[in-house]
Amino acid sequence: MTYEAPRFTTLTARTVALPRNDVDTDQIIPARFLKVTDKLGLGQKLFCDWRYLENGSDNPDFPLNRPDAQGAQVLLAGVNFGCGSSREHAPWALVGWGLRAVVAISFADIFKGNALKNGLLPVAIEPAEHAALMAARGKDSGLEVTIDLDKQTIRWNEQSASFPVDGFSKKCLLQGVDELGYLLNFTKQVEAYEQRRR
Amino acid sequence: MAGPARTLFEKVWDDHVVAQEPGSPAVLYIDLHLVHEVTSPQAFSGLAARGLKVRRPEKTVATMDHSIPTIPGGLAVVDDQARAQLKMLESNCASNGVTLHGIGAARQGIVHVMGPELGLTQPGFTIVCGDSHTSTHGAFGALAFGIGTSEVEHVLATQCLLARKPRTFEVRVDGQLPPGVTAKDIILAFIARVGVGGATGFVLAYTGEAITALDIEGRMTVCNMSIEAGARAGMIAPDDTTFSYLAGREHAPAGKEWDKAVARWRTLPSDASAVWDRSMTLDAARLEPMITYGTNPGMGAGVNDPVPDPADFSDANERAALEKALKYMDIQPGKPLAGRAVDVVFLGSCTNSRISDLRAAASIFDGRKVAPGVRAMVVPGSQAVKRQAEAEGLDKVFKAAGAEWREPGCSMCIAMNGDQLSPGQLAVSTSNRNFEGRQGKGGRTVLASPLTAAAAAVTGKVTDPRTLLAGGGK
Numbered sequence: 015m016t017y018e019a020p021r022f023t024t025l026t027a028r029t030v031a032l033p034r035n036d037v038d039t040d041q042i043i044p045a046r047f048l049k050v051t052d053k054l055g056l057g058q059k060l061f062c063d064w065r066y067l068e069n070g071s072d073n074p075d076f077p078l079n080r081p082d083a084q085g086a087q088v089l090l091a092g093v094n095f096g097c098g099s100s101r102e103h104a105p106w107a108l109v110g111w112g113l114r115a116v117v118a119i120s121f122a123d124i125f126k127g128n129a130l131k132n133g134l135l136p137v138a139i140e141p142a143e144h145a146a147l148m149a150a151r152g153k154d155s156g157l158e159v160t161i162d163l164d165k166q167t168i169r170w171n172e173q174s175a176s177f178p179v180d181g182f183s184k185k186c187l188l189q190g191v192d193e194l195g196y197l198l199n200f201t202k203q204v205e206a207y208e209q210r211r212r
Numbered sequence: 213m214a215g216p217a218r219t220l221f222e223k224v225w226d227d228h229v230v231a232q233e234p235g236s237p238a239v240l241y242i243d244l245h246l247v248h249e250v251t252s253p254q255a256f257s258g259l260a261a262r263g264l265k266v267r268r269p270e271k272t273v274a275t276m277d278h279s280i281p282t283i284p285g286g287l288a289v290v291d292d293q294a295r296a297q298l299k300m301l302e303s304n305c306a307s308n309g310v311t312l313h314g315i316g317a318a319r320q321g322i323v324h325v326m327g328p329e330l331g332l333t334q335p336g337f338t339i340v341c342g343d344s345h346t347s348t349h350g351a352f353g354a355l356a357f358g359i360g361t362s363e364v365e366h367v368l369a370t371q372c373l374l375a376r377k378p379r380t381f382e383v384r385v386d387g388q389l390p391p392g393v394t395a396k397d398i399i400l401a402f403i404a405r406v407g408v409g410g411a412t413g414f415v416l417a418y419t420g421e422a423i424t425a426l427d428i429e430g431r432m433t434v435c436n437m438s439i440e441a442g443a444r445a446g447m448i449a450p451d452d453t454t455f456s457y458l459a460g461r462e463h464a465p466a467g468k469e470w471d472k473a474v475a476r477w478r479t480l481p482s483d484a485s486a487v488w489d490r491s492m493t494l495d496a497a498r499l500e501p502m503i504t505y506g507t508n509p510g511m512g513a514g515v516n517d518p519v520p521d522p523a524d525f526s527d528a529n530e531r532a533a534l535e536k537a538l539k540y541m542d543i544q545p546g547k548p549l550a551g552r553a554v555d556v557v558f559l560g561s562c563t564n565s566r567i568s569d570l571r572a573a574a575s576i577f578d579g580r581k582v583a584p585g586v587r588a589m590v591v592p593g594s595q596a597v598k599r600q601a602e603a604e605g606l607d608k609v610f611k612a613a614g615a616e617w618r619e620p621g622c623s624m625c626i627a628m629n630g631d632q633l634s635p636g637q638l639a640v641s642t643s644n645r646n647f648e649g650r651q652g653k654g655g656r657t658v659l660a661s662p663l664t665a666a667a668a669a670v671t672g673k674v675t676d677p678r679t680l681l682a683g684g685g686k
Binding site: 017034035036038040041044045046048049050051052053063092093094097098099100101102120122123124127128131132180181182193194196197198200201203204207208 | 230231235236237239241250251253254257258261262278279291293294296297300342343344358359360361362363365366369370371372374376408409412413439440442444508510529530533536626627628645647648649650653
């Protein structure tokens with residue numbers, strides 16, 4: 015039984031800015047696309063109702079459609095990113111589009127957990143640092159950031175910021191630990207617990 | 213034996229920690245895993261790919277709710293993609309020995325309506341589901357929260373989850389609700405006050421006179437929307453209201469086991485000297501019927517209060533967010549939303565589709581007509597709710613008024629099944645989310661209680677339901 019867990023160590027990549035607060039998972043991937051039975055193809059539907067015009071063509075004003083967003087792997091968002099529904103389709107869609115990290119001031123709980131399980135790193139930084147990063151991105155549409163999970167830092171230009179990450183999730187991502195595999199190691203304790211409660 | 217004073221949450225948490233390695237999350241045992249068609253297929257596939265089966269099928273119960281039609285006809289009237297998903301749930305349940313209450317089954321219903329009805333939801337339980345409104349079950353004193361599909365797979369495989377202990381947040385609601393003000397108004401008022409992300413990282417504990425005075429269905433409405441403030445779970449201490457609801461239900465303990473269970477459940481409420489990480493108090497007597505005017509559930513106000521003006525906000529981000537929301541909603545700031553014309557009224561969802569919700573709505577519809585040009589849909593939360601409503605003749609009241617009486621399901625709350633708004637339409641809805649496009653692309657949602665929604669249906673505009681109560685306005 016082999017299972018490849020997602021990994022994240024360091025990433026240097028260009029950014030795309032979506033400076034909005036409270037972006038909910040219904041915007042990330044609208045519910046009408048949740049009738050799938052696999053995880054494939056959701057990247058095409060990412061931010062569907064913001065990203066496409068009525069006639070199905072790209073909305074040129076939407077950040078992900080701009081030329082400088084192509085190839086970007088880090089999304090810069092605002093406060094409380096990923097609120098609402100528990101749908102894991104949200105990180106599947108973000109990863110499907112090509113993103114590896116989201117930088118925000120804060121994240122919704124369930125989204126954060128789902129993202130970590132899919133190798134999409136949620137990077138929460140302080141408002142002042144966030145503002146500086148957004149300003150840098152505003153001046154330089156080709157801005158690159160370097161995220162180092164082990165050091166828990168994000169660097170751009172001459173600046174850097176640190177971010178918190180759950181120690182266990184960090185270990186899983188750095189070492190490629192399979193969480194379900196970890197849980198299955200507790201089978202004996204689970205059996206004992208079930209006996210005790212009978 | 214007396215240890216340190218503990219909250220209800222801490223008692224339930226402590227009771228379910230199977231193991232915890234230093235620095236790692238707790239291995240938390242799950243007593244009940246509810247499953248539906250939308251968030252489970254990839255989890256069952258992952259399980260099969262590892263050669264695993266569901267570890268505790270008897271603690272796993274499935275239903276169909278999100279993508280099913282609310283017109284008669286079952287699988288024959290759904291689109292191909294939804295049918296494939298529903299069929300996959302059938303085969304996954306069959307091959308793993310999991311009970312499924314599928315389309316048309318006597319016990320089918322919205323997952324958070326069905327679980328409590330069957331007595332599956334019990335005080336002191338840990339309950340999860342791949343659905344953020346799993347917080348509903350906290351109304352029974354259970355620790356219940358939504359999980360992602362990876363975690364659904366973890367629970368299917370191990371009956372456990374890896375979880376970090378959240379902090380606790382007491383929301384005390386003192387005093388008595390005025391007539392016409394309901395459980396939905398309490399929770400909308402709380403979310404408006406704390407904000408859409410204000411309770412992130414906490415488990416909420418609803419306490420106080422106005423909470424204990426609620427019936428169990430009102431408590432479910434309150435706990436249901438905990439996630440809309442960012443809290444994964446909300447809990448209410450079990451009491452005689454809880455026990456009398458559970459007594460005699462299909463999966464509730466019976467006979468001597470019942471007496472033992474009640475004795476155990478009575479030890480669950482928070483100790484008098486237990487400490488909360490955070491607290492907030494609301495005064496029930498000062499609450500009004502609530503509506504939302506924006507595009508997240510935190511953008512709410514009393515139905516007669518003026519809609520906030522972006523110009524009054526000093527924070528540029530907040531100002532921009534409100535401007536964007538009001539533009540999407542086509543709502544003018546500075547004056548109350550009452551009087552705004554509505555196109556659709558949706559009565560349903562895991563928040564407000566239970567029998568008491570339908571009775572409340574029917575009390576407004578009775579002897580009145582749905583206003584010309586308004587579409588009113590009533591979608592019961594389960595087959596059992598539908599049967600009960602029909603036994604009481606509520607369906608006749610709705611139909612006589614000109615409202616649609618539908619089959620149970622999530623319906624227009626999530627708009628996956630064809631029940632949806634057209635672009636630009638404004639709905640007053642008893643559901644839980646007013647996000648852009650949530651009820652259909654381009655649709656606009658005003659969240660409200662069943663009374664307020666029914667009042668909108670019969671007047672054709674956003675209306676304070678108190679003007680229609682006790683014979684007024686007929």
